[in-house]
Amino acid sequence: MKARILSAAPVVEKIKKDLEQRCLQLKKRGITPSMSVVLVGDNPASLSYIRNKKIICEEVGAKFSLEQLPSSISEQEFLGHIERLNQDPQIHGIIIQLPISESLKKLNLPDLVKVSKDIDGFHGKNTQALYLGSTNLKLLLPCTPKGVVHLLNFYGVEIAGKNIVVLGRSLIVGKPLSMLLTNLNATVTLAHSKTQNLRDLTKNADIVIAAIGHAHILDETFFNPAKKTVVIDVGMNTLEGKLVGDVNRAQVESCVEAISPVPGGVGPMTVVSLIENLITATENQFKG
Numbered sequence: 521m522k523a524r525i526l527s528a529a530p531v532v533e534k535i536k537k538d539l540e541q542r543c544l545q546l547k548k549r550g551i552t553p554s555m556s557v558v559l560v561g562d563n564p565a566s567l568s569y570i571r572n573k574k575i576i577c578e579e580v581g582a583k584f585s586l587e588q589l590p591s592s593i594s595e596q597e598f599l600g601h602i603e604r605l606n607q608d609p610q611i612h613g614i615i616i617q618l619p620i621s622e623s624l625k626k627l628n629l630p631d632l633v634k635v636s637k638d639i640d641g642f643h644g645k646n647t648q649a650l651y652l653g654s655t656n657l658k659l660l661l662p663c664t665p666k667g668v669v670h671l672l673n674f675y676g677v678e679i680a681g682k683n684i685v686v687l688g689r690s691l692i693v694g695k696p697l698s699m700l701l702t703n704l705n706a707t708v709t710l711a712h713s714k715t716q717n718l719r720d721l722t723k724n725a726d727i728v729i730a731a732i733g734h735a736h737i738l739d740e741t742f743f744n745p746a747k748k749t750v751v752i753d754v755g756m757n758t759l760e761g762k763l764v765g766d767v768n769r770a771q772v773e774s775c776v777e778a779i780s781p782v783p784g785g786v787g788p789m790t791v792v793s794l795i796e797n798l799i800t801a802t803e804n805q806f807k808g
Contacts, residue, residue: 521774522773522774523751523772523773523774523776523777523778523779524675524777524778524779525778525779525780525781526671526675526750526752526778526779526780526781526785527780527781527784527785528671528780528784528785528786528787528788528789528792529784529788530674531670531671531674531789531792532576532788532789532792534674535670535792535793535796536576536579536580536792539580539792539795539796539799540579540580540581542799542803543580543581543582543799544581546799546802546803546806547581549806551802551806552581552582552583553581553582553583553612553613553798553799553801553802554582554583554584554585554610554611554612554613554802555573555577555582555583555584555585555611555612555613555614555615555639555795555798556585556586556587556605556611556613556614556615557570557573557584557585557586557587557614557615557617558587558589558601558602558605558614558615558616558617559586559587559588559589559617560589560590560591560593560598560617560620560621560624561589561590561591561620561621562588562591563619566617566618566619569617570586570617572787572788572791573615573791573794573795574586576791576792576795577795577798580795580799582795582798582799585611587601587605589601591621592621593621593624594623595623595624595627598624598627599627599632602614602616602632602633605633605637606633606634606637611637612637612798612801612802612805613637613638613639613797613798613801613802614633614634614637614638614639615633615639615640615794616629616632616633616640629642630642630643630644630647631643631644635660636801636804636805637801638660638801639660639663639794639797639798639801640662640663640794640797641659641660641661641662641663641666641696641797642662642691642692643660646659646660646661647661647662647696649661650696650699650700650703651699653703654703655700655703655704657669657670658796658800659800660797660800660801661696661700661797662692662693662696662697663790663791663793663794663797664692664693664697664731664754664786664789664790664793665693665696665697665700666700666793666796666797667786667789667790667792667793668697668729668752668754668786668789669700669701669704670789670792670793671752671780671785671786671789672727672750672752675778677727677750677778679701679704679705679706679727680704680705680706681705681706681707682706682707682726682727683706683707683709683724683725683726683727684701684706684707684708684709684725684726684727684728684729685708685709685711685721685722685725685727685728685729686698686701686708686709686710686711686729686731687711687712687718687722687728687729687730687731687732687738687766688711688712688730688731688732688733688754689710689712690731693731693754694710694712694731695710697729697731698710706727709721709725713732718742719741719742722738722742722743722749723742723743723744723747724744724747725747725749726747726749726750727749727750727751727752728742728743728749728750728751728752729751729752729754730751730752730753730754730755730765730766730767731754731755731766732755732766733755733756733757733766734755734757734766735755735757735758735759735764735765735766736757736759736764736765736766736767736768737755737766737767738751738766738767738768738772739768739771739772740768740771740772740774740775742772743772743775743776744775745774745775745776748776748777749776749777750776750777750778750779751767751772751776751778751779751780752779752780752785752786753765753766753767753769753779753780753781753782753785753786754766754786755767755782756782756783756787763782763783764782765781765782765785767779767782769781769782
């Protein structure tokens with residue numbers, strides 16, 4: 521029996537309808553949520569990601585703008601652009617699209633964006649909420665962890681009390697996701713490239729979340745069919761010209777309960793969670 525496919529499409533549509541209504545309420549007060557993406561250079565993959573953000577942003581009724589800066593931009597000029605956006609009352613959310621040029625990599629990017637406009641959820645004060653135990657998905661939390669939880673909730677996958685293995689310890693996905701799931705009362709193991717006996721962990725997990733960034737690194741040998749594991753594949757890798765996940769779905773889907781596809785799974789959830797953060801940030805800036 522093949523696994524249930526946890527597609528993002530119906531979840532995204534549900535969240536978008538809610539965001540449209542929230543956006544409409546803001547517009548009735550004369551406020552149109554507006555986000556600005558800062559891109560350094562012209563990386564084709566970055567431009568593709570930005571297009572996806574623009575589409576959903578405009579579909580819910582918000583405004584989108586792109587600030588495309590030359591890769592030769594000086595640190596001082598770059599900081600000036602960010603500060604101008606921070607001070608612009610017409611811009612409610614800002615993201616700095618990665619990757620950036622080598623000359624800017626020494627900057628502390630997460631804290632450059634004003635905390636109230638940090639819709640990526642990477643500012644120290646926003647991520648601190650996770651360490652303080654928050655479970656509020658309406659906070660400005662990192663978008664991929666928030667998207668994963670939305671996906672699990674929509675499909676009725678229980679989190680509380682479950683044994684969850686998160687593969688990957690990045691600051692964008694693995695670490696904040698492990699904290700969010702812990703706050704939701706899961707027992708979380710954060711595994712990584714140095715973890716020993718990884719198969720022993722995944723075979724005993726109720727939920728496995730793969731965010732390693734290595735094409736098809738997980739095959740059927742990582743799973744125990746009797747556990748009826750739910751697999752969330754965060755990986756976005758290119759293999760033979762195709763977008764694939766960290767999980768070899770063709771080999772795995774006969775021995776797990778459910779699996780998110782790549783493409784069409786966590787990717788769209790990340791984007792819609794970003795737009796959710798934009799609407800929330802706007803609401804927060806105009807409270808009272």
